[in-house]
Amino acid sequence: MEEEEAPVDADVMTKSETYAAESMAADMDPWIEFDSRKTPRSEFEGWLETNRPSQVCRFGDEENGVSPVGWIAVRSPNDSPSNGDVAGLQDSWEKLLSSCRQVSFQTIKELALNHGVLNGKWLMHLDSGFKVDHAWECVARAVVDGKISSAKVSPFNPKSDSKHVICMYNENFTDESQVVQLDSVIRATGVKCPLSYKPDVYTYLGIYRNNRWKLCPTIYESKFDLECVPRRSHIINKVTNLPVI
Template identity: 65%
Template sequence: MEEEGPRAQTEGEWPRAQTEGEWPRAQTEGEWPRAQTEGEWPRGQTEGEWPRAQAERGGPRAQAERVGPRAQMERDGPRPGPALVPAESYAAEAMAADMDPWIKFNTRNTPHAEFEAWLENNRPSQVNRYGASGGSNVGWIAVYGPSYCSNTGDVDGLQEDWERLLASGRPVSFATVRELALNHGVLSGKWLIHLDSGFKVDHAWEGIARTVVEGSIPVAKVSPRCPAPEDKHVICVYTHAFTDQDEVVRLEAAIRATGVKCPLSFKPDVYTYLGIYRNNRWKLCPTIYESKFDLESVPRRSHITNKVTGAEVT
């Protein structure tokens, strides 16, 4: 789903998510939420809202309505592994997830005593993306911490300037996208964790969700189980500013402290809002950091690399 993984998320999240995959409301590739009802995910990719510019030009939202994951699966069956999936398809899947209902736990308006039961009843491996026994679709499962605040920036202005940039024929690079993000205050981003369904994703999500409730992580979301066997879950863990490398590193440390050892990748939400996923026409890599955990070092530690510069951060 989100961003840059088998499902493409929502690189919602802050979520919309961030599929290839953002603050959530999914950003699915998820929202950095602007006061939202009961969950406040980023306005641009929140439950049901995809940035206006893309919707008007028949972008991810229009594609989601006509070739979303469910329709595609019913028509074509599971996507073959070797085939390249265009970025537009990832964006459409992410948008479809963002528009569907979310399962949320908001620490600011829900008694803490209810968290354990909520967590047990909503394990990602047991929640079906497309419902079960007549149930409704589920886009994301999300937890909002006590420090979570909604601030998506000017997503509409961002997308309007993006359209002007494309129309001008100027080259598109990380530098130009970063400049757009800074100009419009669209600075949130997310670490992405891709895991197989079952114990691995349930265990990792439990640790991260608890850390969100405790306040060390502002907000996180996880994709529910998809019917396609090759589809993995994606967990999106959000930060306020992808431009603040120290903050990105601190968030990675908080994730590792929960026991997660698998590789991680970091995606700015601006890429999600602009529909930039894997296999995009500008040849941009939609993730700008990667983290690999070294099990051989003493003490064990992770290594973070800046994928734009190639420099090792930690």
Template identity: 70%
Template sequence: MSNPDEEGPEPIQVERDLAAEAMAADMDPWVVFDARKTPRAEFDDWLDSNRPSRVFRNGDPDHNAEPVGWIAVCGPGCSPSPERGDCEGLQEDWERLQDSGRPVTFQTIKELALNRRVLSGKWLMHLATGFKVDHAWASLARAVLDGKLPSAKVSPYCPDTGAKHVICVYGDDFTDESQVVNLDAAIRAAGIKCPLSYKPDVYTYLGLYRGNRWKLCPTIYESHYDLECIPRRSRITCKVTMTELT
């Protein structure tokens, strides 16, 4: 029997591939409904025309469609210029950290993020293409439009890879546990029951994905919806300390 640890690409290559895919998606055109600029009356048609299971990541040659990086919704209260922090300074600090010989841990990454105010993060969910992702995305997009969530995006369909869609719902501060919990509650209130994981954007900006050389898990919280509990609720665990928040 073969050893599964000997199969597949090297972890570092996996990390590089994921980073390259993420960068390519960010650079390609996005399909965006911006509630600050577009009448709400146009939303239903936009949503139906841009179901994630029907929008092709690399374009649709049959309809002369261009590649699409993400499908996104910005709510009426979304900041026109959301604070991203000092990403350039973050990169410089990251290089210095690696050269210093100090351990690269969650705490040292958090320190860099705090120093440069790169504090945003997102709850992630991964769903197979088809009805489930279309239904979940529609529910979350409407919650954004109603001002219950700030902003969200979903990846389009990738028929060649068979990869699942990812939906991201954004928050302002990954270091604020109460905000992380409240954002999860708003997602659950929209009808989402699937497992969620939370990733600080600092990991994305530094190109840290699964398979990184420091063996850091790029998601720091996980949420599972307890259907047997009365009343039903999320159980959120901090993966750094392995403690339960709710």
């Protein structure tokens, strides 16, 4: 008698698909963006003050003609984004699923390398109010100073008790030294909260937490040690469960 495949938990599928749908909706709605490649630095302070994440509503204000806002973002003067072949990636992903091959971090990494979809980001999750506004200000200043290529923060969502998320990008998630360097830059801004790192390939493939393959879409975790001298991050590679030196 053949062994039956374990059924996929419908609730797990629903959660993951909900996260994916919410992310897609935010990406498609208008963004508030300060692009240092086009806008004079002299305008940054006013822009930053006007667009504090705790004060910008995700869904706008229809009665007063205020549009929804997907993200608040900053680009550095030297930002040259390259998303790779996302359409080709997604097509290869569908073929992979049809082939019934096992889905693992290595297969995801292989797809990302084949299609040049290598961007990734450190993430931090913060409550609305002073904490997120202050952290975002620290990160945004590092971006306009050219120390981080780009960053974005989610606006306030009155319909959810979820936290704000701040995303800080680098070019290649497979280059561990680059990932560690970005962590150092973020910590140098004064950010001390825990960070997690997620390759963009997971986002493009709609793989979020609680997914059917039991994949963890964050591949590094960083915790800042306030007691060691000198103070520094302790970073764990979540794929290998080993510390990063």
